[in-house]
Amino acid sequence: MSNTQRIAILPGDAIGPEIMAQAVRVFEVLSEHRDLCFELIEAPFGAAAYFEHGHAFPEETKTICDSVDAILKGPVGLSHEDSAKIPVEEQPERGAILPLRARYDTFANFRPITLSRDMAHFSPLKSEIIGDGIDILLIRELVGGLYFGEKQRGINNDGKRFVRESLDYDEELVRRVLVVGFEQARARKGVLHNIHKSNVLMSSVFWNEILDEVHADYAEVEVKHMLVDAAATALCLNPGQFDVMVMENMFGDILSDQGGGILGSLGLMPSACLGPDKAYYEPSHGSAPDIAGQNIANPYSMIGSVAMMLEMSFGMVDESKAVWNAMKSVFEAGYTTADLASVNSETDVVTTDVFGDKVMAAITSELKR
Ligand code: IPM
Numbered sequence: 001m002s003n004t005q006r007i008a009i010l011p012g013d014a015i016g017p018e019i020m021a022q023a024v025r026v027f028e029v030l031s032e033h034r035d036l037c038f039e040l041i042e043a044p045f046g047a048a049a050y051f052e053h054g055h056a057f058p059e060e061t062k063t064i065c066d067s068v069d070a071i072l073k074g075p076v077g078l079s080h081e082d083s084a085k086i087p088v089e090e091q092p093e094r095g096a097i098l099p100l101r102a103r104y105d106t107f108a109n110f111r112p113i114t115l116s117r118d119m120a121h122f123s124p125l126k127s128e129i130i131g132d133g134i135d136i137l138l139i140r141e142l143v144g145g146l147y148f149g150e151k152q153r154g155i156n157n158d159g160k161r162f163v164r165e166s167l168d169y170d171e172e173l174v175r176r177v178l179v180v181g182f183e184q185a186r187a188r189k190g191v192l193h194n195i196h197k198s199n200v201l202m203s204s205v206f207w208n209e210i211l212d213e214v215h216a217d218y219a220e221v222e223v224k225h226m227l228v229d230a231a232a233t234a235l236c237l238n239p240g241q242f243d244v245m246v247m248e249n250m251f252g253d254i255l256s257d258q259g260g261g262i263l264g265s266l267g268l269m270p271s272a273c274l275g276p277d278k279a280y281y282e283p284s285h286g287s288a289p290d291i292a293g294q295n296i297a298n299p300y301s302m303i304g305s306v307a308m309m310l311e312m313s314f315g316m317v318d319e320s321k322a323v324w325n326a327m328k329s330v331f332e333a334g335y336t337t338a339d340l341a342s343v344n345s346e347t348d349v350v351t352t353d354v355f356g357d358k359v360m361a362a363i364t365s366e367l368k369r
């Protein structure tokens with residue numbers, strides 16, 4: 001029997017448990033058909049954890065996460081009204097996600113924005129613009145910048161309430177994520193889009209200086225500079241020009257959601273968050289409290305996060321491909337979840353569970369090939 005891979009499962013809030021229930025089936029299917037062994041350890045995380053244990057990232061969950069080979073995390077968070085019932089510091093974004101990222105120093109966030117040719121009709125963009133589909137790897141710095149800088153509130157000298165939050169990076173934080181960007185660009189098409197705002201922000205001037213230094217080690221990679229606002233437009237008008245994009249934390253938060261927009265749904269956005277020793281995997285989207293409990297959420301991003309884990313944490317390249325191919329084949333057969341239905345009336349809308357059933361059946365036939 002092969003080594004057991006131990007995985008922490010953090011289902012999260014709202015639609016989190018529903019899409020996680022489908023994602024974990026992938027491990028069952030794989031161990032049924034391959035000589036692979038996975039041990040899944042579920043742990044509380046997010047608002048549910050706060051209400052049950054008093055903390056959004058309880059000690060027990062930290063201990064489990066410390067001990068495993070990889071972490072699979074569902075989306076967390078509640079509606080604006082329900083969030084207000086939790087003290088600001090324990091709200092799951094601040095109380096769970098950011099501490100998780102900090103604990104494992106998961107600085108490199110891979111957010112693939114991909115749509116195969118056969119899924120191109122899901123995009124709200126015109127087919128002339130989509131061409132053969134979309135295949136972009138957005139790399140977001142995940143543990144620096146405004147998210148983690150010093151925060152201050154108070155009364156200023158004019159007696160007015162004020163707020164200040166700082167955007168901090170040191171050269172090592174910038175260098176290491178740029179190295180990841182260059183490595184990916186070299187392995188793909190040899191072009192790296194550097195997204196910044198150096199016409200205004202000193203942090204971007206600094207970022208670009210470090211980029212020039214790192215570029216010296218990757219002379220074969222062509223760097224294309226683009227201001228972040230212009231990149232937002234370019235993603236809509238000509239996404240085909242991008243292959244690998246690298247950017248700081250806040251820019252990456254915003255542009256990756258735009259990525260979901262050009263695909264047709266945030267439900268098509270899985271992600272990997274890699275640190276020096278540990279990685280965790282999560283959908284790029286939130287917990288969608290408005291559709292929770294209805295069995296209509298799209299589990300693609302959660303299942304896709306498993307596919308990324310298989311490849312990036314466990315080196316299971318074939319199994320990962322089987323999962324991607326399986327999901328593609330379900331879409332190609334005309335099935336979708338509700339989020340993708342309105343843009344194509346010819347699709348057969350299925351529930352979260354049924355989409356999961358179809359994906360698992362398709363993985364099984366991929367593995368038997
Ligand atoms: C994301 C999310 C998070 C972020 C939130 C939930 C803290 O929007 O992963 O993109 O802003 O990073």
Ligand code: MN
Binds near residue numbers: 253257284
């Ligand atoms: Mn986001």
